[in-house]
Amino acid sequence: MALSALDRRLLDxxxxxLPLVSRPFKALGEELGLSEEEVLERLKRFEQSGIxxxxxxxxxxxxxxxxxxxxxxAVPPTEAEKVAQQIAALPEVTxxxxxxxxxxIWFTLVARDYAQVEEILQLLQQKFGxxxxxxxxxxxxxxxxxFRLSCVEDKHRRG
Amino acid sequence: MVDLSPFEKKxxxxxxxxxPLVARPYHVLAQRLGCTEKEVIATLKKLLSKKIIRRxxxxxxxxxxxxxxxxxxxxxxxxxxxxxxxxxxARLHFVTHCYVRQTSPDWPYNFYTMVHAADEKECKExxxxxAKELKLKDYVLLFTEKExxxxxxxxxxxxxEKQT
Numbered sequence: 001m002a003l004s005a006l007d008r009r010l011l012d013x014x015x016x017x018l019p020l021v022s023r024p025f026k027a028l029g030e031e032l033g034l035s036e037e038e039v040l041e042r043l044k045r046f047e048q049s050g051i052x053x054x055x056x057x058x059x060x061x062x063x064x065x066x067x068x069x070x071x072x073x074a075v076p077p078t079e080a081e082k083v084a085q086q087i088a089a090l091p092e093v094t095x096x097x098x099x100x101x102x103x104x105i106w107f108t109l110v111a112r113d114y115a116q117v118e119e120i121l122q123l124l125q126q127k128f129g130x131x132x133x134x135x136x137x138x139x140x141x142x143x144x145x146x147f148r149l150s151c152v153e154d155k156h157r158r159g
Numbered sequence: 160m161v162d163l164s165p166f167e168k169k170x171x172x173x174x175x176x177x178x179p180l181v182a183r184p185y186h187v188l189a190q191r192l193g194c195t196e197k198e199v200i201a202t203l204k205k206l207l208s209k210k211i212i213r214r215x216x217x218x219x220x221x222x223x224x225x226x227x228x229x230x231x232x233x234x235x236x237x238x239x240x241x242x243x244x245x246x247x248x249a250r251l252h253f254v255t256h257c258y259v260r261q262t263s264p265d266w267p268y269n270f271y272t273m274v275h276a277a278d279e280k281e282c283k284e285x286x287x288x289x290a291k292e293l294k295l296k297d298y299v300l301l302f303t304e305k306e307x308x309x310x311x312x313x314x315x316x317x318x319x320e321k322q323t
Contacts, residue, residue, distance in 0.1 A: 014217040020200050020207075023182055036182055043217075044180050054218040057174040057203075059314060063161055063211050064171070066312075070260060070271070081305070088308035098304040099231065103266075106231070106301065110312045135260035141245035142257035147219055147275075 001049040006032060008149040010042055011051070015146040018055070058145060061110045068094075068110050069117055071134040072103040073124065080104050083128050092120060109134070161211060165318065166192065170202055171211070172315040228282040229275045233268035235297035241270065244293055248272050253285055268299060 003011070010032055019027040025043070026036040034042075046052040061068055075083045080098055084105045088096040096107040111117045114136075121132040163171070169192055178184040185199040192199070206212040236244050241259055248257045256273035276282045279302065290298060 011217065011219060015219060017214065017216040018178070020185075020204055020215070022185065022196060022200070024184065025180075025182060040180055040182070046217075046219075047180070051219055052217045053220050053309065054177055054311065055180070055216070056177040057171065057206075057212045058214040058218065058311070059171060059175050060211060060213045061312070061314075063209075064163075064314065065161075070258075072266070081307075084305075084307045091312055093308065094312050095309050096307040097231075098307065099301040100304050101299065101301050103301075104304075133263045133266060135262065135266070137258045137260050139241070139245065139259040140257070141259070142249035142254060143213075144255045145214065145218055146216075149219070 001045075001051065003051075003149065005150065006034070007042060007046075010034075010039065011046065011149045014043065014052075014055070066110050066112060067114055067117065067136070068108060069114075069134045069136040071107050071109060071121065071132050073105045073128075073130040073132045074103045075105060075128065075130055077104065079128075083130070086127075087124065090120065092116070103133075161209065163211070166194070167202060167206065168315045169318045170199065171206070172313070172319045174203065174212070174215070175311055175314050228278040228280075229273065229303050230279070230282045230286065231301040231303070232272045232274060232286055233266075233299045233301060234270040234272070234295055235268050236270040236295060238269075244270060244295070247293065248289070251289070267297075 010028065013028055013031060018024045021027050023036060025039040029036050029039040043052065043055070047055070084096055084098055087093055087105065087107055092109050092111050093107050094110050096105065098104055099106050109117055109120060111120065117134060121134060124130060124132055170188070173188055173191065179187050181187055183196065186196045189196045189199045203212065203215060207215055245257060245259060248254045253274055253276055254272045255275055256271070258271045259269060260271055262269050274282050274285055276285055286300060290296065
């Protein structure tokens with residue numbers, strides 16, 4: 001799906017935040033010179049085409065008392081996708097990727113506590129004969145989940 | 160960990176799943192929760208200011224919007240340099256995630272960056288230059304072959320079942 005300059009500006013704005021007012025899409029439209037209906041139509045189109053994966057709250061799971069960790073497993077390449085799909089289906093798994101390395105499946109877990117992390121990893125060990133490792137974060141320097149779209153070509157910018 | 164009221168938990172359960180694309184989404188949430196639109200808006204503001212909600216808005220799939228290349232880089236950084244390296248990488252626009260993590264005996268890498276660029280070639284160049292600049296030699300490029308899933312986990316789903 002081709003994005004117009006206006007689409008990109010709308011995506012930049014709505015990534016920054018949805019206004020916390022009674023009619024948030026009207027407020028967004030006013031900044032862009034679009035009607036409320038036009039903003040809603042465009043956002044529906046972005047959701048249908050998959051450009052927008054989520055519209056809502058990104059919560060800090062740690063502040064809600066959950067623990068998160070990054071896990072890695074090595075499986076035979078021919079089985080990687082099948083195993084990864086089953087790992088991804090667990091409700092506690094929030095990200096799962098095939099990566100080009102001996103450790104070819106990497107996923108993140110958001111669990112109630114580290115005991116639950118161990119339980120899940122043991123389950124995977126029994127089910128797939130893998131030896132999962134996990135690397136909890138000890139310090140976070142940056143987490144930016146937004147992408148500036150109205151200046152994609154400007155890639156060496158710092159910030 | 161923070162203390163949340165049952166109402167706050169229910170609201171988090173709903174808005175973490177997503178909000179409806181209608182003219183008055185907070186009104187729809189209010190009807191579902193049996194409160195006023197004003198209460199929904201005020202509580203969302205409070206949860207944002209307490210940083211329990213990190214961001215309230217859209218999340219885009221970057222690979223469908225112009226950033227085709229992305230690589231996770233696992234670095235071995237001397238412990239005494241972690242703050243310097245972490246702060247340096249955090250300022251770079253092409254680095255979106257930057258974490259210090261525990262290691263395991265066969266995995267000595269303690270520092271991770273997610274690097275995004277137009278394509279794989281550019282990712283490699285950015286990482287090579289970064290390694291030179293930081294004088295780090297021991298690192299692994301973990302290119303994304305395929306995204307299997309990116310989702311949010313359900314929060315407090317048990318509180319919502321009674322509502323549906």
